[in-house]
Amino acid sequence: MSAPEMDPPGATADRQLTVDELAARVGVTVRNVRAYSARGLLPPPRMVGRTGYYGRQHVARLLLVREMLAEGYSLAMIERTLASAPPTASSATLALHRALLAPWLPPEPEITTGAELAARAGVPEQPEVVDQLVELGLVERLDDGRLRVIDPALLMAGLQVVGLGVPPAALITAQAEVNEHVRAIARTYVQMFVDTGWRDFVEAGAPRERLDEILATVTRLQPVAAQAMLAAFRTEMAGEVEAAVETALSQLEEE
Structure with a gap:
């Protein structure tokens, strides 16, 4: 496994992102962001009126999802890996959580x-x-x-x-x-x-x-x-x- 990808200093620490900005930041489509949210891979955004805003914890999770998909993991396996992860975990914490847990997970259901x-x-x-x-x-x-x-x-x-x-x-x-x-x-x-x-x-x-x-x-x-x-x-x-x-x-x- 590669070393955890760290958030660039100040990139999302103090800034909230719309779903379009989040998708662009991580390099995925808005449709995929919504699909991952529906599966519970992302915690709910902070709602202001009808607009949802995403923070660094959402960026961290999306980066991990993207990395695991690239390595051939299914969404079901990713879901099981993230199920017990803290919802506000950073990229480094999520990478450590994944590394500690993934070797012990059973095969695909x-x-x-x-x-x-x-x-x-x-x-x-x-x-x-x-x-x-x-x-x-x-x-x-x-x-x-x-x-x-x-x-x-x-x-x-x-x-x-x-x-x-x-x-x-x-x-x-x-x-x-x-x-x-x-x-x-x-x-x-x-x-x-x-x-x-x-x-x-x-x-x-x-x-x-x-x-x-x-x-x-x-x-x-x-x-x-x-x-x-x-x-x-x-x-x-x-x-x-x-x-x-x-x-x-x-x-x-x-x-």
Whole structure:
């Protein structure tokens, strides 16, 4: 990722822009500005009569939207990236927010139907199973009756498990428990980063020259944490399988 694009000194700090001026400042069309606003990518302008005025926070967001679109991100992914960003954030803050969050976002959501999900799993359609998926936050219902799968990679893994003969309801129950454990693991790793590198960065006044170092750490944290968790999982899984096999063999001998 490139270094955050800073607002030119005085360019928009003390000046409010009309929608035409905003579009010209960032290099997008007025139509796109309105479309981004409708999606919630921009906070509402300050209204004076029937005229909306935009400030530097709108410029910052539009610059980030333009950059992410140029890199191939969809508007849906950009929307998810900006959802938790402060509405008055500067360009540098938004760039840091994007860099910290983007590596951890799941793939692009997938649109499907309950019937299609059942067909892919090779089981009869079961509305109650979809209800459970919605309750877990893995699936969202759209107004037209279709379903939005939040994490297609997780769905694919689930379908493979169902293909092994595990009933969907049993898998969903197990996944809910797994999610709780994974959430605790994620919290542990993130807190470790916050208590070390991030705290030092903030206490130093968030110096711009250390920004690349922080971004590199965040980018590397995901694969390193995933490798460590997978290694630990393999060890624990081997122990659990061994214990289960021993129990099963003991029962066979008794019979």
